[in-house]
Amino acid sequence: xxxxxxxKILKQGVEQWNKWRLENAIRPDLDGAPxxxxxxxxxxxxxxxxxGASLSGDADLSNARLSGxxLSGxxLSxxxxxxxxxxxxxLSGxxLSGxxLERAYLVxxxLSDANLxxxxxxxANLGSxxLSxxxLSDANLxxxxLSxxxLSGxxLSDAxxxxxxxxxxxxxxxxKLRGANLCDADLQGANLTGADLTDADLSRTNLVExxxxxATITGCRIYGVSAWNVTVVDTVQNNLVISxxxxxxxxxxxxxxxQFIYLMLNNTxxxxxxxxxxxxxxxxLGRFSDPQRKSVLDGLREKLREYDLLPIVFDFDRPTDKDxxxxxxxxxxxxMFVVVDVTxxxxxxxxxEATVKQCKIPYIPIIDISVDPHPFAMLVDLQKSFHWVxxxxxxxxxxDLLDDENLKTYVIDRAVTKREELxxxxxxxxxxxxxxxxxxxxx
Numbered sequence: 001x002x003x004x005x006x007x008k009i010l011k012q013g014v015e016q017w018n019k020w021r022l023e024n025a026i027r028p029d030l031d032g033a034p035x036x037x038x039x040x041x042x043x044x045x046x047x048x049x050x051x052g053a054s055l056s057g058d059a060d061l062s063n064a065r066l067s068g069x070x071l072s073g074x075x076l077s078x079x080x081x082x083x084x085x086x087x088x089x090x091l092s093g094x095x096l097s098g099x100x101l102e103r104a105y106l107v108x109x110x111l112s113d114a115n116l117x118x119x120x121x122x123x124a125n126l127g128s129x130x131l132s133x134x135x136l137s138d139a140n141l142x143x144x145x146l147s148x149x150x151l152s153g154x155x156l157s158d159a160x161x162x163x164x165x166x167x168x169x170x171x172x173x174x175x176k177l178r179g180a181n182l183c184d185a186d187l188q189g190a191n192l193t194g195a196d197l198t199d200a201d202l203s204r205t206n207l208v209e210x211x212x213x214x215a216t217i218t219g220c221r222i223y224g225v226s227a228w229n230v231t232v233v234d235t236v237q238n239n240l241v242i243s244x245x246x247x248x249x250x251x252x253x254x255x256x257x258x259q260f261i262y263l264m265l266n267n268t269x270x271x272x273x274x275x276x277x278x279x280x281x282x283x284x285l286g287r288f289s290d291p292q293r294k295s296v297l298d299g300l301r302e303k304l305r306e307y308d309l310l311p312i313v314f315d316f317d318r319p320t321d322k323d324x325x326x327x328x329x330x331x332x333x334x335x336m337f338v339v340v341d342v343t344x345x346x347x348x349x350x351x352x353e354a355t356v357k358q359c360k361i362p363y364i365p366i367i368d369i370s371v372d373p374h375p376f377a378m379l380v381d382l383q384k385s386f387h388w389v390x391x392x393x394x395x396x397x398x399x400d401l402l403d404d405e406n407l408k409t410y411v412i413d414r415a416v417t418k419r420e421e422l423x424x425x426x427x428x429x430x431x432x433x434x435x436x437x438x439x440x441x442x443x
Contacts, residue, residue, distance in 0.1 A: 001031065001032050002029060002030045002031055002032055002033040002069070003028070003029040003030070006028050006029055006030060007030070007033065010030070014058075014059045017059065017060070018058070018059065018060045021060045022060075027063050027064065027065065028061065028063070028064040028065065029064075029065045030061075030064055030065060030066045030069055031065045031066065031067045031068055031069065031085075032067070032068040032069060033066065033069040033070065033071075058078050058079065058080065059076065059079040059080065060079075060080045061076075061079055061080060061081045061084055062080045062081065062082040062083055062084060062100070063082070063083045063084060064081070064084045064085070065084075065085045066081075066084055066085060066086045066089050067085050067086060067087040067088060067089060067105075068087070068088050068089060069086070069089045069090070070089075070090045071089060071090060071091050071094055072090045072091065072092045072093055072094065072110075073092070073093045073094060074091070074094045074095070075094070075095045076091075076094055076095060076096050076099050077095045077096065077097045077098055077099060077115075078097075078098045078099060078100075079096070079099045079100070080099075080100045081096075081099055081100060081101045081104050082100045082101065082102045082103060082104065083102070083103045083104060083105075084101070084104045084105070085104075085105045086104055086105060086106045086109050087105055087106070087107050087108060087109065088107070088108045088109060088110075089106070089109045089110070090109075090110045091109055091110060091111045091114050092110045092111065092112045092113055092114065092130075093112070093113045093114060094111070094114045094115070095114075095115045096111075096114055096115060096116045096119050097115050097116065097117045097118055097119065098117075098118045098119060098120075099116070099119045099120070100119075100120045101116075101119055101120060101121045101124050102120055102121070102122045102123060102124065103122070103123045103124060103125075104121070104124045104125070105124075105125050106124060106125060106126045106129050107125055107126070107127045107128060107129065108127075108128050108129060108130075109126070109129045109130070110129075110130045111126075111129055111130060111131045111134050112130050112131065112132045112133055112134065113132075113133050113134065114131070114134045114135070115134075115135045116134055116135060116136045116139050117135050117136070117137045117138055117139065118137075118138045118139060119136070119139045119140070120139075120140050121139055121140060121141045121144050122140055122141070122142045122143060122144065123142070123143045123144060123145075124141070124144045124145070125144075125145045126144060126145060126146045126149050127145050127146070127147050127148060127149065128147070128148045128149060128150075129146070129149045129150070130149075130150045131146075131149055131150060131151045131154050132150050132151070132152045132153055132154065132173075133152075133153040133154060134151070134154045134155070135154075135155045136154055136155060136156045136159050137155050137156065137157045137158055137159060137176075138157075138158050138159065139156070139159045139160070140159075140160045141159055141160060141161045141164050142160055142161070142162050142163055142164070143162075143163040143164060144161070144164045144165070145164075145165045146164055146165060146166045146169050147165050147166070147167045147168055147169065147186075148167075148168045148169060148170075149166070149169045149170070150169075150170045151166075151169055151170060151171045151175055152170050152171065152172050152173035152175060153173045153174060153175060154171070154175050154176070155175075155176045156175065156176060156177045156180050157176050157177065157178045157179055157180065158178070158179045158180060158181075159177070159180045159181070160180075160181045161180055161181055161182045161185050162181050162182070162183040162184055162185065163183070163184045163185060164182070164185045164186070165185070165186045166182075166185055166186060166187045166190050167186045167187065167188040167189055167190065167206075168188070168189045168190065168191075169187070169190045169191070170190075170191045171190055171191060171192045171195045172191045172192065172193035172194055172195065172211075173193075173194060174194045174195065174196065175192070175194075175195040175196070176195075176196050177195055177196060177197045177200050178196055178197070178198045178199060178200065179198070179199045179200060180197065180200045180201070181200070181201045182197075182200055182201060182202050182205050183201055183202075183203045183204060183205070184203070184204045184205065185202075185205050185206070186205075186206045187205055187206060187207050187210050188206045188207070188208045188209060188210065189208070189209045189210060190207075190210045190211070191210075191211050192210055192211055192212050192215050193211055193212075193213045193214055193215065194213070194214045194215060195212070195215045195216070196215070196216045197215065197216060197217045197220055198216055198217075198218050198219055198220075199218075199219040199220065200217070200220050200221075201220070201221045202217075202220050202221060202222050202225055203221050203222070203223045203224055203225070203244065203245075204223070204224035204225065205222075205224075205225050205226070206225075206226050207225055207226060207227045207230055207255075208226055208227070208228045208229065208230075209228070209229050209230070209231075210227075210230055210231070211230075211231040212230060212231060212232050212235045212237075212255075213231055213232075213233045213234060213235065214233070214234050214235065215235050215236070216235075216236040217235065217236070217237045217240065217255065218236055218237065218238045218239055218240075219238070219239050219240075219241075220240055220241070221240075221241040221244075221245075222240050222241065222242055222255060222258050222259075223241070223242055223243060223244040223262070224244070225255070225258075225259065227255050227256055227258075227259060230255060230256065232254075232255060232256070235255075237253060237254060237255055238253050239251045239253070240252050240253065240254070240255060240258050242258040242259075242261060242262045243262075250262075250265065277310065277334050277335075278334055278335070278336060279336055280308065280309050280310040280336060281309075281310045281312055281334055281335040281336050282304055282309050282310065282311050282312065282335060282336060282337055282338070282339060282415075283312045283314065283328075283331050283332055283335040283337075283338045283339070284297055284300060284301060284311055284312065284313050284314075284338075284339050284340075284341075285314065285328070285338065285339070285340040285341065285348055285351060285352075286340065286341030286343075286345075286348065287341065287343075287344070287345065287346060287348070288313070290344070292371070293341060293343060293344075295398065296341065296368070296398050296401065296402075297313070297341060299398060299401075299402050300339065300401070300402065300407075301313060303402050303404075303407055304412075307407075307408070307412055309336070309412075312331055312335065314327065314328060314331060324347075324351075325350075325351070325354045328351045328354065328355055329354060329355050329358055329359070332355040332358075332359040332361065333358070333359050335359075335361060336361070336415070336419060337361055337362040337363070337364065337415035337418075337419060338355070338359075338361065338362070338363045338364070339364050339366060339411065340352060340363060340364070340365050340366070341365075341366055341367070341368075342365045342366070342367050342372075342375045342376060342379060342392070343366075343367050343368045343371050343372045344371060344372045345376060349376050349378055349379070352378075352379070352382060352389075353378070353382070356382050356386050356388075356389055357386070360388055360422055360426070361388060361419065361422065362388055362390060362414070362415040362418040362419050362422070363388060363389045363390060364390050364393060364411055364414065364415055365379060365389070365390070365392040365393065366392070366393045366394075366395065366401065366411075367392055367393070367394055367395075368395060368396070368397075368398075369394045369395070369396055370396045370397065375392055379392065388418060388422060390414060390415075390418060393410055393411065
């Protein structure tokens with residue numbers, strides 16, 4: 001409950017309140033202050049009713065405890081609320097324009113429809129706060145914590161959000177972020193459905209798993225963004241600037257493509273990276289859900305590393321759809337060779353069928369005959385039709401397979417030999433045939 005003495009002083013007006021604050025090094029306790037707190041000022045006796053609270057005029061509420069207080073509709077413009085404790089406070093519809101809320105604690109506070117234009121919220125904690133339809137234009141939210149906050153329909157135009165944590169925040173329902181500075185912000189998993197980010201600066205922003213469905217990101221600077229698994233369904237994304245400030249401007253029309261283009265333009269080692277994958281990458285396919293099979297495949301992965309190879313593991317022990325097929329085709333196409341465990345397989349035969357015809361690289365099937373004496377029937381057909389699918393390598397124990405000499409002789413050397421054979425065949429140009437008149441046969 002609020003301190004009654006502090007409430008009495010507050011009722012005397014802003015000037016008296018600020019004087020008391022100056023003379024007393026006491027932290028004001030207004031926790032849970034009632035709705036009447038916002039009706040203490042600007043009473044109009046001619047109308048017999050108040051006009052709403054008026055705590056403006058630079059009211060000093062810094063470090064005050066206002067958790068749970070009802071300040072809905074209050075006029076707190078230019079008020080000093082720095083370091084104030086406003087947990088679960090009701091500030092809906094409040095006027096906080098130009099207010100100082102630096103490091104204020106506003107977790108789960110209700111700021112719906114509040115006016116926070118030009119407010120100073122540096123390092124404020126607004127975790128899970130309700131800021132729906134709030135006006136935050138030109139507000140300073142540098143390094144503010146807004147994780148899981150509801151910002152649907154909020155106006156953040158030209159706001160300064162550099163370094164802010166907006167992970168899992170809701171910014172849908174056409175939130176306005178035009179021209180906002182989001183450099184180094186964390187937008188991981190944020191819901192930006194329908195949001196307008198035209199001309200926003202997203203440099204070095206974390207956009208992992210963010211949802212930009214129906215959003216507009218035209219003209220954004222996206223230098224250094226992390227955009228893994230971003231949803232861009234019906235997203236308007238044009239003129240995205242991938243270069244940083246001071247560099248010649250390069251624009252693209254796709255967020256994810258932008259990352260790759262910048263890498264191609266600026267990473268002098270990109271060719272080495274690609275060559276490393278294609279000359280050392282070994283794709284391992286098999287069932288990792290079976291503990292026995294996983295033990296073998298994990299052991300194979302570790303042994304391949306000892307030979308300076310780059311094992312790439314993809315687990316298909318789940319329903320296979322188009323996305324999985326495309327993924328394994330891409331990984332196989334970049335690999336030096338493929339090792340596929342066909343012991344009691346599930347979806348592995350489907351992945352072989354999808355990749356063997358497309359990727360002309362060595363495939364080495366392996367099977368633990370102590371568990372499964374015969375490979376699936378389709379494997380034999382693939383080996384007859386595509387000579388880069390090598391004869392199946394049978395083994396009776398994990399130790400036999402992973403023995404250094406066995407692994408080198410039966411897996412690595414066979415794969416390297418076949419790869420060289422395939423490379424030579426690819427580089428050979430067929431001899432052209434010249435059509436000549438066939439001499440007439442003598443009768």
